[in-house]
Amino acid sequence: MRPRRISVLLAVWVALGLVGCRPADGPDRTLRVGYQKWGTYSILKASGTLEPKLAAHGYRVEWVEFPAGPPLLEAMNAGSLDLGHTGDSPPLFAQAAGVPLVYVAASSPSPDSSAVVVPAGSSIRGGAELKGKRVGFVKGSSAHTLVVRVLEKNGLGVGDIEAVYLSPADGRVALETGGIDAWSVWDPYLAAAEQIGTVRRAVEGRGLVEGREYYLAARSFVDSRQDIVRLFLAELTQVKGWARDRSDDVARMLADETGIDLGAIAKAEARRSRYDTRAITPELVAAQQALADRYVELGLLPKSIVVADAVPRIDFGLQE
Known part of the structure; x- marks a missing residue:
């Protein structure tokens, strides 16, 4: 499904109340979490x-699944989510579009969980050979960041490739059917494609992207329910601590949860290192600001933003 179609469907879901609406005031309130x-x-x-x-x-909690960060933040903009998580790029594009979001925490990095892959028989062996090629990725996602940095490392610009904006599911189909020449993607979609054995990595994410998760919230929810945000982050931290040394158990749990092959999930888990939940530090703000400024220079972000404006001065009880 293409991003525009996702946006249209999301708008329909919101209009119909299928994404989740806050109930009337009463003892049963809903925390709406996009994941x-x-x-x-x-x-x-x-x-x-x-x-x-x-x-x-x-x-009570209502979990709403999204294929990528951009549509998740569209739902937050529509007032249909309280909390969510994405990679580095989606909150920058969302902030530029006026989405009332704030950063509440971040994970440790996981750079091996992203890559640019090509069909196993492709002649493409590195970033320089992407010139003139059709490269698929989710616009405004961490995969977009990886493409930009791969191109810059090889003296190329975004105009040197044919960018094809695709959802993760559409990206895999396009790569397998010859619709694109290369695909920038993250786990578990990356691991699922690798598990089949028909693709190989042309460019590694390590050294180019950090692969962090940024934990985000609707500004209005943070303003009104800091206690619930703090509770959520504390429970997330505790569960990740439990999961850190139980990769086999976590892989089985996530295979059941996601419906993705256990072997692919185990592959993804073996290179995941996002088990810390940390406060948003000045260093993280600076990294996000540098990325936002670069997107503006490239004409990909419509206007300059100040990332720090989306970081509330609230102590959520997290380590730095």
């Missing part, structure tokens, strides 16, 4: 430990 396959929110969802903690505060 992506294999992200650490999936571990929290599968664990089932959040629900009883929220129930003690009169809340």
